[in-house]
Amino acid sequence: MACFMLVSATVSAGISASRKAELHDLLLEDCGACHGITLKGSLGPSLRPTALAGKSKAFIVSTILHGRKNTPMPAWLGVLSRDDASWIADQLLNGTTGAPD
Amino acid sequence: MLMQRQIKRLCFVVVSILLSFNAFAQRGTGDLGVVIERATGSIQIIETTHNTSLARITGMGDLSHATVVYSRDEKFAYIFGRDGGLTKIDMLAHKIVKRIIQSGNSIGGAISQDGRLIAVSNYTPGGVKVFNSKTLELVADIPASYGNSGKRSKVVGLVDAPGEKFVFSLWDAGQIWIADFSKQALAKNHNKPRITKFKNIGKNPYDALITPNGRYYIAGLFGEDGMAMLDLWHINKGVKRILNHYGKGEKKLPVYKMPHLEGWTIAGDRAFVPAVGHHEVLVINTQNWTEAGRIPVHGQPIFVMARPDGHYVWVNFAVPRNDTVQVINTETLKIVKTLVPGKGVLHMAFEPRGEEVWVSVRDKNRVNVYNTDTYRLDSSIKARKPSGIFLTSRAHETGL
Numbered sequence: 001m002a003c004f005m006l007v008s009a010t011v012s013a014g015i016s017a018s019r020k021a022e023l024h025d026l027l028l029e030d031c032g033a034c035h036g037i038t039l040k041g042s043l044g045p046s047l048r049p050t051a052l053a054g055k056s057k058a059f060i061v062s063t064i065l066h067g068r069k070n071t072p073m074p075a076w077l078g079v080l081s082r083d084d085a086s087w088i089a090d091q092l093l094n095g096t097t098g099a100p101d
Numbered sequence: 102m103l104m105q106r107q108i109k110r111l112c113f114v115v116v117s118i119l120l121s122f123n124a125f126a127q128r129g130t131g132d133l134g135v136v137i138e139r140a141t142g143s144i145q146i147i148e149t150t151h152n153t154s155l156a157r158i159t160g161m162g163d164l165s166h167a168t169v170v171y172s173r174d175e176k177f178a179y180i181f182g183r184d185g186g187l188t189k190i191d192m193l194a195h196k197i198v199k200r201i202i203q204s205g206n207s208i209g210g211a212i213s214q215d216g217r218l219i220a221v222s223n224y225t226p227g228g229v230k231v232f233n234s235k236t237l238e239l240v241a242d243i244p245a246s247y248g249n250s251g252k253r254s255k256v257v258g259l260v261d262a263p264g265e266k267f268v269f270s271l272w273d274a275g276q277i278w279i280a281d282f283s284k285q286a287l288a289k290n291h292n293k294p295r296i297t298k299f300k301n302i303g304k305n306p307y308d309a310l311i312t313p314n315g316r317y318y319i320a321g322l323f324g325e326d327g328m329a330m331l332d333l334w335h336i337n338k339g340v341k342r343i344l345n346h347y348g349k350g351e352k353k354l355p356v357y358k359m360p361h362l363e364g365w366t367i368a369g370d371r372a373f374v375p376a377v378g379h380h381e382v383l384v385i386n387t388q389n390w391t392e393a394g395r396i397p398v399h400g401q402p403i404f405v406m407a408r409p410d411g412h413y414v415w416v417n418f419a420v421p422r423n424d425t426v427q428v429i430n431t432e433t434l435k436i437v438k439t440l441v442p443g444k445g446v447l448h449m450a451f452e453p454r455g456e457e458v459w460v461s462v463r464d465k466n467r468v469n470v471y472n473t474d475t476y477r478l479d480s481s482i483k484a485r486k487p488s489g490i491f492l493t494s495r496a497h498e499t500g501l
Contacts, residue, residue, distance in 0.1 A: 029139075029420075029445070029463070030358070030420045033165075033359070034359070036165070036183060037165040038184075041206070042183065042206050042208075042225075067355060072305075072323060072359070074357055075355050076357075078355075079357070079420070
């Protein structure tokens with residue numbers, strides 16, 4: 001587990017500042033299109049840390065990249081890299097998305 | 102003494118009238134519009150004669166995915182925010198007249214045929230709320246309950262229809278409901294609207310449209326390839342499936358953004374709608390409601406909007422291809438122009454007679470105005486993460 005965290009931290013750190021800014025916009029605008037700009041849920045469920053409690057980072061990364069069957073959640077692989085998804089998952093879990101209240 | 106006081110009062114009244122005359126009477130509202138600024142919870146009031154911004158109004162909460170309808174005199178705008186906010190704006194005084202939070206999460210609304218009622222479709226709690234357009238007082242609450250457990254469905258695709266009706270679709274339940282607010286219906290039903298429900302219309306209706314004459318209500322389905330159509334002249338015939346299995350045999354692409362059906366139009370005897378999960382615009386023959394063609398386009402279409410004369414259709418796209426707009430000739434079904442205004446082309450609005458189109462370009466923080474014949478950039482105004490653009494001519498369109 002510690003090893004996994006270390007790896008993901010290194011990977012996240014590998015994203016450029018400009019890419020982070022793009023991902024931040026994508027998180028609010030495009031994830032927000034269905035989950036609400038506050039990420040408190042709309043067509044899709046809440047992505048606030050309390051709502052995600054108990055879900056592993058690996059699960060969240062996989063959901064972002066591969067989508068969820070029988071729901072409107074699309075697979076973002078191709079638009080987002082694994083590093084991108086990992087960075088987004090970190091922001092969601094840490095509540096550092098900057099989503100307005 | 103009394104006389105003097107009366108004269109004084111009269112003078113005050115005359116001056117007040119003159120002042121208000123000066124402030125308001127020098128312009129009408131027919132060339133006005135609202136641009137939503139998502140980032141700052143603000144709007145700009147714009148005018149389309151000289152393409153300028155007249156005012157910015159702030160304090161409207163979460164305006165992501167906000168939509169706007171207008172009073173029949175085009176003096177008031179009603180803004181539906183994602184956070185359940187409903188705000189009434191005076192388009193001439195540039196002021197908020199009233200603002201209420203009517204639900205936890207809403208998706209859009211419409212004004213009734215006679216202009217007395219404002220209906221809002223809500224996700225949380227799922228249902229429709231109807232307000233007095235003058236006071237924003239609640240007139241009716243229609244929970245979108247379905248099944249035996251009383252679960253509530255998210256409501257989408259709310260339109261107004263002739264006869265003081267609202268028609269809407271239930272995302273979770275796969276139903277279409279008509280709420281009849283006509284005097285006859287209210288009289289027969291203890292002053293409550295008469296609700297007519299159509300079940301099993303298809304999986305996950307995501308949005309809907311009504312034809313400009315108010316006759317056909319058509320819901321797009323997300324959960325299956327096809328659309329559900331209701332002929333409001335013959336509701337006893339029920340809901341009919343059209344364009345069934347339009348994507349059959351093709352791999353469905355991921356849908357990064359729900360398409361919209363508002364803004365569609367009929368050009369001649371053809372209608373143009375976005376395909377879901379395909380980089381295609383679908384063409385429908387409106388004589389028999391069958392597929393009349395498909396046009397491969399740049400990405401997953403979001404808005405497929407016809408210029409008011411119906412000669413051309415303008416299309417924008419979902420992320421990650423949302424930097425582009427394509428124009429289709431509705432006679433030849435060929436793409437005649439591809440514009441690249443920049444990342445985040447979120448919405449378009451044609452001026453009422455179609456000579457110019459307003460295009461919001463979110464990441465450039467601009468709204469661009471293009472000539473629709475030459476594609477020349479006529480004007481560009483600054484806006485903070487602009488999304489929807491809504492002109493006052495909507496006041497006179499059925500469905501909005």
